[in-house]
Amino acid sequence: MIVAGGTAASPISDRTAFYETLDQQNLGPLWESLKGLVPREPRPKAVPHAWRYADVRPRLMEAGSLISAEEAERRVLVLQNPGLPGASQITDTIYAGLQLILPGEVAPAHRHSQSALRFVIEGQGAFTAVDGERTTMHPGDFIITPANTWHDHGHDGGGPVVWMDGLDVPLVRFLGAGFREEYDEMAQGVTRPEGDADARYGAGLLPIDCGKRATSPIFNYPYERTRAALESMRHGSAPDPYHGFALKYVNPTSGDWAIPTIGASMRLLPAGFSTRPYKSTAGAVAVMVEGSATATVGGTRIALDAHDILAMPAWTPQIFEAVEDTVLFIFSDQPVHEKLGLWRESKG
Numbered sequence: 001m002i003v004a005g006g007t008a009a010s011p012i013s014d015r016t017a018f019y020e021t022l023d024q025q026n027l028g029p030l031w032e033s034l035k036g037l038v039p040r041e042p043r044p045k046a047v048p049h050a051w052r053y054a055d056v057r058p059r060l061m062e063a064g065s066l067i068s069a070e071e072a073e074r075r076v077l078v079l080q081n082p083g084l085p086g087a088s089q090i091t092d093t094i095y096a097g098l099q100l101i102l103p104g105e106v107a108p109a110h111r112h113s114q115s116a117l118r119f120v121i122e123g124q125g126a127f128t129a130v131d132g133e134r135t136t137m138h139p140g141d142f143i144i145t146p147a148n149t150w151h152d153h154g155h156d157g158g159g160p161v162v163w164m165d166g167l168d169v170p171l172v173r174f175l176g177a178g179f180r181e182e183y184d185e186m187a188q189g190v191t192r193p194e195g196d197a198d199a200r201y202g203a204g205l206l207p208i209d210c211g212k213r214a215t216s217p218i219f220n221y222p223y224e225r226t227r228a229a230l231e232s233m234r235h236g237s238a239p240d241p242y243h244g245f246a247l248k249y250v251n252p253t254s255g256d257w258a259i260p261t262i263g264a265s266m267r268l269l270p271a272g273f274s275t276r277p278y279k280s281t282a283g284a285v286a287v288m289v290e291g292s293a294t295a296t297v298g299g300t301r302i303a304l305d306a307h308d309i310l311a312m313p314a315w316t317p318q319i320f321e322a323v324e325d326t327v328l329f330i331f332s333d334q335p336v337h338e339k340l341g342l343w344r345e346s347k348g
């Protein structure tokens, strides 16, 4: 047999022996792997999957009776994507977990180069402290812990408090850029009054000499304001066909996403509204905040109620149908794609 270019094809057995020799010399034949290395389109390992809060909550409460926040350092049940078993990943680039804190507990202060977000699911009276300022956590609040900032969590109130953690852990691990340090006390000292960052950066104003920052200096975006903004939008215009009424959380010093590696947004889908099919190169996670909806992700139909969490792998078509007025929190690795010139979306 003659192949293009005139080279006679060798028997398969010759090639197999050759590949073995190559392997021993730490070499590999690109022609066997090219199409996998440079695929026609994204092929995420993560699969569409929903965690029902009603099923997960009892496990969290059990964890609460088995281990303290202090002993655990962070008492978290990691949301493990079934397509990435044991990898502590909810999508191909994102880590997510549900963290529980009980009254009187402290999750000790530490810092790391991974960026984190907290999205509060239930309970009252817990706080997160970030670089000397505390913020009280309310359901629906979007709270950030910028890379390398000291942070600890505590709880002065009554009843369990649960939030979702979202971190760029897989991405930072891939880049080999992970560092962590423990603080030498359980909780860091408070150096600024609660609300200080919000007053300086969160009211459409900035300190007069404020330059661009890599991460937003606002560290709590309260749900009350986000919800009111979405409600106002609904009276002013029609919903976006792909996103509904949608707002993104921004860094006011730059106009970029609040966290440089994680893009977070909130959507309101009015009862009866369905989004048109949408996909992008970003892998995303959705949290049902209010209402009830049906999601179709990659052809799988999934009914969602308040507090359920949904993994939406990259380049997998998604549709949401709102049964009741629905509020959805969505976060993804979109900012990284944008910054690297890799961002693509497809609107059906």
Ligand code: GTQ
Residues within 6 Å of the ligand: 074, 076, 096, 097, 099, 112, 116, 151, 165, 167
């Ligand atoms: O609260 O600092 O779910 O460092 C994983 C790693 C939470 C946290 C996580 C963390 C934290």
